[in-house]
Amino acid sequence: METNQKKIIILDKKAALAKAEHYCAYQERAQQEVRNKLYEWGLKTGEVEELISELIQTNFLNEERFSKAYVSGKFNINKWGKIKIRQGLKLKQVPEKMIAKALLSIDYDDYLKAILNCARKKDALIKENDPYKRKYKLITHLLGRGFENNLIMEVLKDNNLT
Template sequence: MMDRPEKKPVKPDKKSALAKAEHYCAYQERSQQELRDKLYEWGLWSNEVEEVISELIQTNFLNEERFTKAYVSGKFNIKHWGKMKIKQGLKLKRVPDKMISNALKAIDYDEYLKTILMLAEKKLPSISEKDPYKRKYKLVSYLLARGFENDLIFEVLKANDLA
């Protein structure tokens, strides 16, 4: 077996990088930071990265607000994450705080409480702890890890006689 020299990835020119980035953004909503990281990964220089990003914003392939709304709705409706965990995820993607809080306002309060209850009822049978205090602690810890707020967890558990 002959040793082949390792192929170095070819740095795309701005035009092909733009086309590749359009495809990347059309496939799924992206944050500016995700795209920025991807463009650097492809070997573009910082001035090219910013040019490609501003061009994608102008052509509406990249829209941070649309991304934020899609992220919030997906993480809440599909993954059943709480607002704290969603907010943390968006902060990691460097989404502005104002945009995060506006997108989180779109989550219906009653749906939010129903989701906490649904997760609690689903989790409870799998907690084998006999001591009611430890059992409650494990349930609350689980819901906190899902990103729900402490006061709301207790409110829901108390109102539904789960605590």
Template sequence: MEKERAKPIYDKRTALVKAESYCAYQERAQQEVRDKLYDWGLHHNEVEEVITELITTNFLNEERFANAYVSGKFNIKRWGKIKIKQGLKLKKIPEKMIIKALNAIDYDEYLKTILAAAEKKSAVLIEKDVYKKKYKLITYLMGKGFESNLISEVLKDNNLS
């Protein structure tokens, strides 16, 4: 059995420097930083002061984080809006910010992504029954976070259904 490493305990100033480094490495959600600060042994008031300082110095910006998250998950992971939205909700990003960030995704590009994922999956599905194959394809695309109405539209428009 592996020993659990003792969590470091920092004072507020040290935690601020570490948190700045943590935020500079990649965009972070406020909740991620807040959790990290609690892990470092800071108390509620200290955590909120550090968060405020990080926001003031622009190390922490929820809107910038939401845009980076959406961009990365869509352009690199090829996730659909539903899955991206769930990920942002888990990070406690406000609903208005989520909607604004998701609206940055180009609609035509989104449909092309659904089509590309459908074509790629369809090519590897070894199913003789047309209905079962379509069901598996739709289930796969929904698992990637795409909306069922758009999936149906793309499949129908491209004779994949």
């Protein structure tokens, strides 16, 4: 008989700090991710906040660095648009100011190229003959990737994909 519940590991503060440092060193993390992990390890609210501030002071945890890495990865690797990236960062409870600052790191020309590349790839896969349905499917796909409607229309129009 298996239970699907996560086991709560109870750690003391010193062990939790070492484990949290390793957790943060492995990959950039949002504060809320680390906070949730510390609670999972059975720490109390006061201890969690102390450890979070210690991780920030020792630079294991840096929300600005995390948000820039997240934006870079999601845009360059996953080819997500800004809307989808923003939503992902909001789910990780990153402050809006940091989200806006991190999104500025995306080059505008590269962003338009990403929309165009994504549109061309999808256009080649659409088997619809009706031009209106084709356009609808293409736009819906690009919106689902998180690109802005006005930029989608601009790119499609400029490249005769409509």
